[in-house]
Amino acid sequence: MNPYLDLFLTFARVGVCTFGGGYAMLPILQREIVDARGWATEDELMDYYAIGQCTPGVIAVNTATFIGYKMHRVAGAICATTGVVFPSLIIITAIAAFIQQFSHMAAVQHAFAGIRVAVCALVLQSVWKMARKGVVDRLTFVILLVTFLAVAVVGLSPVLMIVLAAAVGILSGLFRGERT
Structure with missing residues (x-):
């Protein structure tokens, strides 16, 4: 597979699963980037996350940019960054088109309440892993x-x-x- 397409698709998969922001994506990044592909070590991922916290912008985008750059310099950074934001762009555009029509429905409100709780669990898992390592x-x-x-x-x-x-x-x- 084309390495740039691989970067894009890998980070697009990560981007689909980032309900709750950058912290919620840490377990997914761990699995995809460290365990499955070996593009970074656990320590490098934690360093990218820490730097991503200190720099302007969204943590998910910053981390994708760092890993993409490490793999294939500027072109890799562009592919990884585009990949991680692409699903959110599509999802947010679709939600924005219909949110007003459905936001008052009890089922939609309950779904978002459930998503918030699941995101809290993902964030806690990320914190636990980072604390154990750090x-x-x-x-x-x-x-x-x-x-x-x-x-x-x-x-x-x-x-x-x-x-x-x-x-x-x-x-x-x-x-x-x-x-x-």
Whole structure:
């Protein structure tokens, strides 16, 4: 198969399953990109996700762009990015055409309530996998806890907390004498 078409179709499959946004797609990306195709390692996928959090744009699009670029440079990035947004574009266009006519129906409201709960489960699964991989010692546990409390309870900016966590990680490596 053409490698660019493969990128497009793989990310189109991921894009179809991204109800709930980028966090909900992490298990699907894990299966498609890491397990099935070996285009990235688990660590690389987590890094792409972390960078995608810090950069402007949608996490799903950023992650697709990073992986596409890794595989086939600019043309790969374009194919992967187009693939991940294409299903959403089609689905949203179809929904927009009919939502006003059906949104008041109880069955539609119940369907969306069910979808929201399923998305919460997918997000929790993603968080669990990332925490198991990312929390490797007491310091990383403290960073996780402080970041969660700062963002969820105090309301600090997630970007600020990511920058502070990176700084703590760098300083910790320097104090331990680790060099790359």
